[in-house]
Structure formats: C-alpha cells, structure tokens
Amino acid sequence: MGRKAWVVAAMASLVAASLGGSAAAAVGKGSSPAGLITIGAEEFPPVLNNFSSEGNGQWTGMVVGPALARGYKLMPDFTYQPWIFDKDCAVVTPIDTVGNPPFTVRCTLRPDAVWSDGVPLTADDFKFTFDTIMNPDNDIVSRLGYDKITAFNVVSPTEFQMVFAEPFAPFRDLWAGTSTTVLPKHVLEGTNFNKVWNSCICDPKTKKPISSGPMMVESFKPDQQVTLVPNPNYWGTKATVSKVVFVPVPDSNAEVNAFRAGEVDIIYPQNQFGLRKKIEAVDGAHYTSSLGPQWEHFDMLSTVKGLDDIEVRTAIATAMPRQQIVDRLVKDANDDAVVLDNVMWMANQQQYEPNWSIYPASGDVAAANSILDAAGWTTGSDGIRAKDGVKLSFTLGTTPGNQARELSQQIIQEQMKKLGIEFTIKNSSDILWKKMTGFDYQTIIFAWVGSPDPYGNNSIWLSTSIPEACPPKQAKNGSCDSSGQNYTRTNVPAVDQLLNEADREIDVATRTALLNEADRQLAVNAVTVIPLFQKPTQLGYRGTVTGVRDNPTVDGFTWNIEEWAQT
C-alpha cells in the first residue's frame, strides 16, 4: 500500500469512528430498554448451584432465588411466609414425655405449584432435594438440621412428613432461605448434581431453563452476565419486567460510576463510606439500607493468659466503646443503626432483647478500671496492668484491607489503653483460617452470618463444638476432629443446656425465652464474643425502577422481583 493509500485509509477510519460515535451518542442515552433491568453485581456468582461450596455466596442466592421457590419466603422482618407450602408446617406428634413417638413435622403444598415446563411441583421434589442434600458424594455446604431427619415420608403429591429422632424446633429453616431451594426431580434424577446444576438452572438433557419461581435463568455467562426472564407458567404473581440482567462490576468505585451513568439500574454494594451520598445525588435515584444478618463482633480466646480471667473479659466488655464504633462506621450508611446487644437475635427481630446492654454502649472506663483493680490487676511502670507475672498485653487481629475493621481496631486500642490493657494490632490474610482455626490468635474482629433462627449458630457457643487444633497430617488421616466453630473456647454448661433445650422446644415463646436466657448467660458468664453491630445493607436503584424493596435476610433484594417494574 502506498503512502497516499495509507493516508486515505487513516482518514476514512477517523471519519468512521466519528460517525460511529455520533450515531451512538444519538441513541446511547445509557438507560436500559423498556422492561429491562440491569443489576451491577459486586461479587458475580461463580456458579449457579446455591447448595455447593462454590455457590454458597449471597449473590448466587439472589440470582437464582427468583427462579427456584422455597417452602417459605423469608420476609424482611425475618419471619417465614409460606410460599410453596400452603400454610405453616405443623408438628403432628405431641411430645410430652420421654419415649413418645418420634417428632414429626407435616408440610402441605399448594396444589397449583408447577414447574415452568408444566410438571407439577410435588412432595417428591422435596424428598428428592432432601436425598440430594444428604448424599455424601454431593458437594453440599450445609446439612445442618437435615441430618436430624430419620425418615422422610411422602404422603401424597401435596404432603410430606419429616420425622426426627428428637424434637427439632427450627424445622422451618430447612425449607427457607436461598440455599434451600427445591430441586426438580423430573429433570435432575440420575444426573451428577455436582456438575449439571453449576452453569445452568435447566433440564440437563434439553438445556431448557427450569423454574418454580417468577423468573427463569435464561442464560449464564460466567464472569460476564446472568439473564433472568419471566416464567410464563409461574403459579404466583407473575413478573412484569421483561428481563433482569446481572453484570459484574467488581470495583466499588466503578460500580457507583456505572450506576450514575445509567449503565446499571440497581446496585447492592458492600458497606462503604460516602456511598449513600453518591447514590442520593443521582437524579431520581433511591437509597435504602437495612440492618443485615451479618454481625461484627470482638472475640477473645478464653484460654490465653490474662484473658482466661473472666474479670478481664468483663472489664474489656464494660469499656468497649461500641456506640463510638457504630457512630463512626455504620451511621453513615444507616440512620437506624444501633449497638447490637444480643448474639442470638438481630436487633430487627421480634425476639430481640438487649441483654448485652449491661455493658454501657459508650464504654465505661471508670467502671472497667474498678473491675480490674478489684481483681488484683495492677498498673506497672509501663502503664500496662499485670498480675502474677502476666501482663494484659494482647494481639488484636483482623483481615487486612478492611477499612471498617481497621478503624474499629484503632478505636478499641485507644480505649483499652485507658484501662492499662495493651492491644497490638496484628492483621494477616490467614487470620480467619490458619490462625483462628489453629487457635493462634488472642483477640480478633470479624463477622458471623446470622439466620432467622439462631439454631445455625449453635456451633459457635456449644462446648461440644470446640474444635481440636489439628496438625495437617492428623486432620488428613481423620485422627483429629477439627470441626466445630467455637473458636473462643467458650464453655458455659448452662449455655449448652439452654441451647439444647431450645432446639427441642417448639413453643415459640418458651423457645425465645430460652435463647434469650442463653444470651444472658453468654453476656455474664462467658464474655468471649462481644457483639458490636449488624452490618447495614446498601441498596441503590434508579428512579426508573419501581417496586424494589430491600430484604436483609439471605433472600436479599430480589425476593420480590415479581413486584418490580420498569417505567
């Protein structure tokens, strides 16, 4: 090609680019086409199988949740609303004395519930789901509660009964939440569940989407896009949007930019400072925040010298400036944020009682000092208290790079200095696995994920759930049991008794009282895990979308997708 030809080609390219840009500018107003709602996903689901270890994240649940119905829908106030069930499951076996017939729960289904291909959704599907969960060859992240079922009886297409060896009060949790979706037996039977449910919610043979909810997963392009379309055969309120598309926006700043530019209609980012103002500044956009099920806490390993004295732990709890932490970290996102005063129930649950309010939220340094003085911990020349050669000097760890937690550390460190307790910040990326599970830590800040029923958190408190510190070789050959998540080595017999009793108690009021009593016991006689606050959710949606309501439970903000509309 000659020189002139090059010049002509270059000019032509420039003109074409300009025309292209102009044309696009004319049509590209940024907003989604009618009926299409685009959602920016900070943590794009790696797979669609919400039962598996890979797909256990909240985003997977929010993506597939609208396509796979559950027995119950988790409501924003943490209550259970029958969904596939036609009413609340009922206990059919009275349990009054030892030796009675086993504890049986009877559930009945809506007769009009069908899969998207027209096949009725029956009790056989529930049985198939139970069998899939209990199959040891399947990668199932949690079998908690299902392992208590001794028999699963299908009575009729619209009724099944679960038989437990002993009373099991939190039975509703078995069929509620996005990790307990009901599986379609007629398409999954005989397939390898570990493989076929990861990349499509579909019939593995025909690849046609299958759904029992208001939407169907039309397509899934890993790391790029998930598309939901309405399920025309949905038996409940039908969705009105024509399409909902999830796209990855992993960078939180870019996520806000995409929202402001109208490239995404809804964002649900991790809690971050200043986000609320940015969302509210967008013309017509809405911002909502709820107190979610994730709660931050300060943990003390109760076997560390110094921390093995409950007076020291009590003094730390008494001086803990929890209100300051909430004001600095959470109020920016949520005006209603409060100090969490219960480790069993979340502040927005009806059963919540502020049992930890025995420790002043603002932190009472004088009272804490008195506790330590009375316990014989005296301040040395270096300003650090000591007794019998043991200094109150501890490490305080968390995962590095988490701004909120690092700020909490600084606040706590400053406050505890006033008590004569030294905290040295020691963060590491392996603190939540190698160090915590190996008891190679002293104090730590992180978050647990709560569920509507506290049963799921028993393994944090029961003395039987204290894991053994297993060297890799012993863990590998199974000679050492590293299971259990009581990483603070909390051991209060009364708590064990109350929790076990609560699991068997089906009277809601009595059970609530038992769990609150367990919480009080933990506050007074353990003081190993000090609750700080619930992490707020942050939901932003553009004014062109209506009907969006946040749901702080694991069901997430897509829980009412059938009510959404695009104007």
Added chain:
Amino acid sequence: MRGFVARRLLVAIPVVLVATFVVFLLVSATGDPLADIRTQPATDPQTIRLLEAQYHLNDPVVERYVYWLGDFVQGDWGTSFATDRPVTDMVGEAAWNSFLLVGTTVVLSVFVALLVGIVSAVRQRSAFDYAATGFSYFGFSMPDFFFALLLQLVLVVWLREQFDVQLFYVQGKYTIGEEGNLVNLLQHMALPVATLMLTTVAAWSRYQRDSMLDVLRADYIRTARAKGVPRSRIIRHHALRNALIPFVTVVAIDTGVLLGGVVVVERIFSWPGLGLVFFTALERSDYPVVLAWTALATVFVVLCNLGADVVYGILDPRIRVGRRAAPARKSSREAGAPEVVAP
C-alpha cells in the same frame, strides 16, 4: 535463527517453572479457597474435609505444586475451585478479550508515540516539545486505576449527567442487546484502551524522541544536510529508519509487560479478559486459575522478548542474531524518567 529461537524457548521453561512456583507459594501462604465457608456457622464439616482432600489442602505446598505441574505439562490445567469449570475454558475465552485490548493499545500507542516522539525531536525545545514532556510526566506519575476512574467520571458520568449523552461506557464489552455491534464494542473499548495508552504513549514517545535526537546529531545526518538533502527527506529516510530500531524493540518488550498491566484496568472496566479472571481468582485463592494466568503471562513476556530480538535482527542487518550475544536493550520502564529538556 531457528537455533536461536529454539534456545530462547527452552530458556522459557525454567522461567515459567520459577514464576509459577513463586506465585503458588505466595497464594498458598496468604489465602484459603475455603475461607468463606469456614466462617459460616452452618457449614458441614464433612464438606470441608471433602474439599480439603479434593484440593489437597492438607498436603505440603511443594507436593501440591507437583500435583499441579504434573497435570499442567500433560495439558490438564485443572479445574477452577470457584467455578468448577476447566481452567483452559476460562482462560481461553478471556485471552481473546485481553489480546483485543492489548493489541489495540499497542497499535494506537505506536502510532501516537511515533508522531509525538518525532515532532518533539525535530522541534526540540518548542512549545510542542514542552507540552509533550509535560504529558509524559503526567503519564508516568498517574496511577492506572486513578486515571481510569477519572476518565469514567469525566467522559461517562459527567457527559451523562450534564448532557444526557453516552459516548463511552464504564463496564463490560457490550451494552446488553448490542452484542456484536462493532461501534458499541469500540465505545466500550475506548476508555480502557485510553487508560493503558497513557503510560505506553508517555514512555514510548520519550524513547522515540531520545532515539531520534541521537540520530539527528549523528555525523551522517550532518553530512546529508551539508549535501543539501531536503529536511523532510533527511527525517523520513535517514533519521527515522535508524531511530525506529530501538523503538521497535522497546514496543515488543513492553507489549509483554502490558498483559500484566491490564489486570487493574480490566477490573475497573469489568472487561471480561484475563486480568479480570486473574483478579477474581486471586481474591478467591483459586490457584489453578492464578497459576494458569501466571504461566500464560510468563510465556507471553518471553515470546515478546524473543520477538524483540528477532525484529532487532531483521531491522538491523549488522546484527547477526544467534551468532553473538543479543544487543543490550532496556524496556521503556527500565529506561527511567524522560530526559529533562533544558530551558
């Protein structure tokens, strides 16, 4: 030449081994693929044990690396811990997108850098030269991620909020419903490419300027001028051709480095390329994917270096590649800050 190429490719093998082993050590020491589920109270301990066994997490690090390497050399790049997909599928799909971004950046950067470098050298100490120098400092000192966000704010958000116009995009490769539309693709590529070009143009234009200045001061150029050869002919035929030789080698070397630089840019623009795959895998401690990316990036760098040597030999017949040591070269980044132009 063939022998030289073969030798260089053989040298790449230990380089890949060392790079992947170091990365494996770092990933193993700092992350746990099961970290998320370990902190969920309801997690079944049996599942954790099953996954630990499946991923050999309780085996010594060296042993685990050998498992991976054994499979890798047989063409089995393993399965992603996070997505349960073959790593080859994940990487193969994303590689094309990354090469599209890197390729476009290189082509455009060469064009712009050559133009700026030549004009700066020919009009040394002119206003244009000072402006180009200033731009180079700006390009060198501006972090990729910051510039990317700045572009998003100004050229996307501001245009949208002030004029309701969308010329460019913040995220993805296509707008939903516009898949396959070339103009839409270019609009999505524009800002990531511009971000990547900032550093490359800044560096390459300075390199070209310096190289051009060296040549313009050479005796044979003075002779040509004395003989009355027109200035434009001197620049195009005598100076530029010689000044291009080091420039081309720098471009070839830097192209290899660009694949690493694209990681941050792809994440910010949610561009579905290797960088995004790598970053996500790193966050999940998904080391089969991280190692595959490392191996691929290492091979790419080695190939680009090899390409630089070959091209150098082709452009300059005086150099007999393979018969003598390869000429000493520097990447533009190693060359350091641009020369300060005296006032």
